[in-house]
Amino acid sequence: MSGITSEYPALLLARMATKDGLRSQGIGREMLKHVFAMAFRLTGQIGCRFVKVDAKKDPRAIRFYENYGGFIKITQNSDTIQMVVDLNKIGDEENSGNIR
Numbered sequence: 001m002s003g004i005t006s007e008y009p010a011l012l013l014a015r016m017a018t019k020d021g022l023r024s025q026g027i028g029r030e031m032l033k034h035v036f037a038m039a040f041r042l043t044g045q046i047g048c049r050f051v052k053v054d055a056k057k058d059p060r061a062i063r064f065y066e067n068y069g070g071f072i073k074i075t076q077n078s079d080t081i082q083m084v085v086d087l088n089k090i091g092d093e094e095n096s097g098n099i100r
Contacts (some may be wrong), residue, residue: 010050010084029068036069040086047048049087054080072099 013035018028035051042048053071055061057080066070069091071083 008049009047010052011035011042011048013051013053015054015056028064032069036087036090043087050084051087052082052084055083057081 016028016031016035018025018031034063039048039051051069052074053065055071056066057076062073062081063082065083069085071085072082073081075082080084
C-alpha cells in the first residue's frame with residue numbers, strides 16, 4: 001500500500017500532538033475528527049482519497065492512530081512511522097463524528 005498514496009490524492013497530517021498534562025481527555029480524538037471532516041470536504045473539491053500521518057515512533061501514538069482512525073502502517077524511518085487510512089473505509093462527512 002506504500003505506493004498507493006503517491007498514486008491517489010492524500011491529505012498529509014505531518015504530526016499531531018496533545019500537550020503533556022492534557023492527554024487522555026479526548027483532545028486528540030477531537031482533533032482527528034476535525035481532520036477527517038476537512039478531508040471529507042476536500043474529497044468533493046480535489047478528490048482526496050487518503051489521510052496520511054507521520055506518526056512519532058512511539059507505541060502510544062501508533063495505537064492512537066490505529067484505534068481512533070483505523071490507520072495502518074505503510075513505511076518507517078528512524079523517527080517516524082507513516083500511516084494511512086482510506087477515507088472510503090470510514091464513511092462520509094456525516095459519519096466523521098462517529099470516529100471510534
